[in-house]
Amino acid sequence: MVLVCAIVPALMLCLAILYIMLLRRFFLVKAKLPVLGVRGVLGRTEGKRRKIAAWAALFLVVCLTAQLAASAWAPGMLMVFSYEEATRGQNPNVTRFNESNILSDDILEQVIQRGGLGISVEQLSKCLSISTSLDAEKLDVTQESDMKISTEYRVYCSGRAALYGTEPKTVLNLLADVYWEKFVLNYAENDSILDLSFEKLEGMEYLDAKDYLEMQANKLRNYLPGYSSESSSFRAADSEETFSSLSQKISNFIEIELERYEAFVLEKGLADNRTTYQSRMQYVNHQLDVSRRKEMASHDVRIEAINMYNAYMTRFVLIPTYDTDKEFYMSKTKVGVDYFADEAKEHLESATELVEKIEHNTYASQQVGGSHASSSAYDQADQRIEALKAELINLAAQSRELCSTYVREKRDGYIQVSFAAPAVLDSALKALLLTALFAAALGGNAVLDPFYREYQKGRPAGRRGSRVVKKQEESAS
Amino acid sequence: MQKNKGGPGGSRAAKPKRRGRAFLCGLLVIALLALGGYHLFSNELEVTFYHLYSPKIAGGENIRVAVLSDLHNREFGPGNGELVERIRALKPDLIAIAGDMVNADDGNLDVILTLCSKLTEIAPVYYSPGNHESNLMYEKGSPLESMLLEQGVRVLVNRAEEVTIHRTPLLIGGLTTSTEGYEEYGAVFFDEYEKSAAFKLLIAHYPSLYYEYLADGHVDLGICGHYHGGQFRLPVVGGVYHGDTGFFPKYSGGMYQLSNSTIFVSRGMGGHNGLPRINNRPELAIIDINGRQDTNFS
Numbered sequence: 001m002v003l004v005c006a007i008v009p010a011l012m013l014c015l016a017i018l019y020i021m022l023l024r025r026f027f028l029v030k031a032k033l034p035v036l037g038v039r040g041v042l043g044r045t046e047g048k049r050r051k052i053a054a055w056a057a058l059f060l061v062v063c064l065t066a067q068l069a070a071s072a073w074a075p076g077m078l079m080v081f082s083y084e085e086a087t088r089g090q091n092p093n094v095t096r097f098n099e100s101n102i103l104s105d106d107i108l109e110q111v112i113q114r115g116g117l118g119i120s121v122e123q124l125s126k127c128l129s130i131s132t133s134l135d136a137e138k139l140d141v142t143q144e145s146d147m148k149i150s151t152e153y154r155v156y157c158s159g160r161a162a163l164y165g166t167e168p169k170t171v172l173n174l175l176a177d178v179y180w181e182k183f184v185l186n187y188a189e190n191d192s193i194l195d196l197s198f199e200k201l202e203g204m205e206y207l208d209a210k211d212y213l214e215m216q217a218n219k220l221r222n223y224l225p226g227y228s229s230e231s232s233s234f235r236a237a238d239s240e241e242t243f244s245s246l247s248q249k250i251s252n253f254i255e256i257e258l259e260r261y262e263a264f265v266l267e268k269g270l271a272d273n274r275t276t277y278q279s280r281m282q283y284v285n286h287q288l289d290v291s292r293r294k295e296m297a298s299h300d301v302r303i304e305a306i307n308m309y310n311a312y313m314t315r316f317v318l319i320p321t322y323d324t325d326k327e328f329y330m331s332k333t334k335v336g337v338d339y340f341a342d343e344a345k346e347h348l349e350s351a352t353e354l355v356e357k358i359e360h361n362t363y364a365s366q367q368v369g370g371s372h373a374s375s376s377a378y379d380q381a382d383q384r385i386e387a388l389k390a391e392l393i394n395l396a397a398q399s400r401e402l403c404s405t406y407v408r409e410k411r412d413g414y415i416q417v418s419f420a421a422p423a424v425l426d427s428a429l430k431a432l433l434l435t436a437l438f439a440a441a442l443g444g445n446a447v448l449d450p451f452y453r454e455y456q457k458g459r460p461a462g463r464r465g466s467r468v469v470k471k472q473e474e475s476a477s
Numbered sequence: 478m479q480k481n482k483g484g485p486g487g488s489r490a491a492k493p494k495r496r497g498r499a500f501l502c503g504l505l506v507i508a509l510l511a512l513g514g515y516h517l518f519s520n521e522l523e524v525t526f527y528h529l530y531s532p533k534i535a536g537g538e539n540i541r542v543a544v545l546s547d548l549h550n551r552e553f554g555p556g557n558g559e560l561v562e563r564i565r566a567l568k569p570d571l572i573a574i575a576g577d578m579v580n581a582d583d584g585n586l587d588v589i590l591t592l593c594s595k596l597t598e599i600a601p602v603y604y605s606p607g608n609h610e611s612n613l614m615y616e617k618g619s620p621l622e623s624m625l626l627e628q629g630v631r632v633l634v635n636r637a638e639e640v641t642i643h644r645t646p647l648l649i650g651g652l653t654t655s656t657e658g659y660e661e662y663g664a665v666f667f668d669e670y671e672k673s674a675a676f677k678l679l680i681a682h683y684p685s686l687y688y689e690y691l692a693d694g695h696v697d698l699g700i701c702g703h704y705h706g707g708q709f710r711l712p713v714v715g716g717v718y719h720g721d722t723g724f725f726p727k728y729s730g731g732m733y734q735l736s737n738s739t740i741f742v743s744r745g746m747g748g749h750n751g752l753p754r755i756n757n758r759p760e761l762a763i764i765d766i767n768g769r770q771d772t773n774f775s
Contacts, residue, residue, distance in 0.1 A: 003512075080772075113568075114567075114568075115524075115526065115567075116524065116563065116566040116567050170525075170526050173526055173528050173765075174526065176528075176769060177528065177539055177765050177767060177769060180537070180767065180768075180769040181537050181538060181539050181767065183537075184537025184768070185537045185538075188537065400535075404535060415769060415770075416770045416771070416772045417769060417770070417771055417772070418771060418772045
């Protein structure tokens with residue numbers, strides 16, 4: 001195919017040589033050309049017209065076939081970015097889209113690896129080019145109407161790739177695959193968070209297991225709102241679930257299932273190692289109490305500061321303003337005392353939460369200490385953990401299924417790729433143009449041929465001719 | 478008058494010039510013929526790449542399948558080292574063998590066993606026997622199947638195995654029967670196989686099964702061999718001949734889109750009938766399956 005690709009350039013070279021010959025002959029014989037006898041001159045080509053037509057037809061067929069074969073062998077690839085954010089020049093994860101990533105060294109290196117190609121990154125880079133339909137437009141970046149973002153990119157691979165034992169279409173296909181894979185992993189929705197791991201549950205205390213499972217469930221619950229805000233009512237064809245219903249299921253799991261499990265463990269006072277658990281709770285409570293006291297101290301300081309404030313300084317001013325809905329209202333300016341009051345409230349709330357935790361830990365520690373749980377209670381707790389794990393895995397699978405269906409339907413696979421079919425009309429026009437030039441060159445040469453022959457006959461012998469004459473004279477003498 | 482245009486001295490000088498031109502033209506023709514002949518009769522291994530879009534592929538990872546078929550005990554390098562190294566470099570996720578890797582008439586199993594022992598180190602190997610293996614196993618009592626199983630090869634004789642690759646569940650099936658025995662041996666298996674919701678990769682040696690019985694079947698990727706690419710391949714037209722179908726077999730080599738399935742027919746890697754492969758290099762096919770969509774833009 002490399003040879004086929006070389007046919008059109010070779011024909012163009014032939015054409016150039018023909019025109020050089022034609023020009024040379026024209027300048028040599030122009031003095032002998034009849035200025036007004038063009039018809040008579042053209043009449044001289046009568047015998048050669050069929051020959052010229054036959055050559056032109058052959059030229060046309062070869063040129064057109066070679067062009068079509070070459071463009072089918074090395075087609076251009078169109079990459080269309082079909083997600084909503086592409087029109088804003090962003091990736092699906094709202095990071096900035098960068099066109100140069102498509103042909104980055106990193107991607108090209110992976111293309112080479114994936115295809116087992118015997119070519120360096122630099123060589124491959126020279127074979128590839130990228131353009132957009134906007135490249136041809138003369139845009140004025142100062143005009144807002146001219147600020148366009150392309151979502152379509154045409155990538156071309158030169159036929160030179162064949163010199164390295166591969167084909168342009170193969171290279172482009174590999175490039176599309178590698179880029180797509182990289183794009184989905186780095187810039188699109190990354191659902192690896194849904195790969196739940198329960199390895200750390202092994203050997204964990206029964207009460208700690210609840211916290212661990214809650215953390216995993218929260219991972220799922222926090223992953224869904226992104227989709228839920230886009231399309232909360234989206235439903236897969238063969239499923240009843242929506243993002244909001246799934247989110248609700250996960251909330252129920254945390255608030256009902258996990259709470260039930262915790263109540264069971266607390267009631268029975270289950271622990272793998274009572275003494276260790278109690279000492280750990282004691283230590284945790286000590287730390288929590290230190291934090292509580294710090295929070296209370298911060299609270300007290302602020303209350304004290306508020307009491308010390310001069311009444312004159314606590315006056316506020318009302319300022320007329322607009323809210324986000326462009327509604328008029330009177331805004332009350334905050335003064336220092338307001339900030340102190342807010343902070344004091346926050347510190348008090350934190351301290352109250354810490355007290356609750358301490359009380360919970362104390363209760364758990366007491367329950368564990370006074371426990372006389374049978375082995376069947378432990379078996380029951382183990383079974384409950386397994387059931388909770390299974391339910392969480394099921395929720396993760398449902399989330400993944402729904403998210404991937406949503407992504408598939410909404411994003412159309414993010415990138416759509418197509419290979420351009422050979423442009424028959426363009427190729428035919430180009431072939432016709434070249435053929436016309438070829439026929440003109442042949443015709444011109446045919447017209448000038450008789451004059452050129454006359455010129456050759458009439459001109460003095462050249463270097464070789466004079467040498468022959470000299471030799472003849474020498475032999476005669 | 479025109480013939481003597483150069484005069485007596487000119488015609489004498491023109492003769493060696495013409496001879497020189499003829500010699501150059503001759504050399505050019507010989508070079509072109511040699512180049513064309515080398516290309517047409519080349520028996521060098523060719524790696525071909527195919528892409529298949531499937532909505533069943535989970536996440537953004539590609540699943541790469543290396544397809545081998547119709548080796549007929551041929552060796553690419555000592556112990557098929559060249560072939561193995563090529564496959565290793567391409568890092569497939571699984572290797573599908575579509576049968577006829579041995580010859581029924583010589584019973585030599587060393588080539589395939591050596592090859593499979595090396596392939597299993599690269600990726601899981603799924604082997605669906607062809608007519609030559611079936612002949613050896615069921616008519617000559619060769620222990621080929623058990624020997625392959627010992628090497629760690631998954632031999633699929635009208636059965637399927639589930640596997641998960643990059644979070645995508647695949648059901649890899651092997652349909653060994655020919656069209657003649659399909660209703661008796663293959664129909665029950667295929668009817669059950671077709672029901673799976675997983676990505677169905679079916680290795681069946683005979684492409685002719687897709688002419689009739691499996692034409693409307695639901696297979697995500699069918700892998701076949703048997704036709705040796707139609708022995709001689711013409712540009713645009715494809716394969717020319719195979720003994721089973723006569724001239725111009727419908728599916729001689731490449732990827733074909735059927736009503737509910739996509740099938741890939743390997744051109745194979747060797748031959749058994751002694752005929753040369755013309756414009757038909759031995760093929761190691763790589764199929765990349767992923768969620769990248771191909772569309773038809775103008």
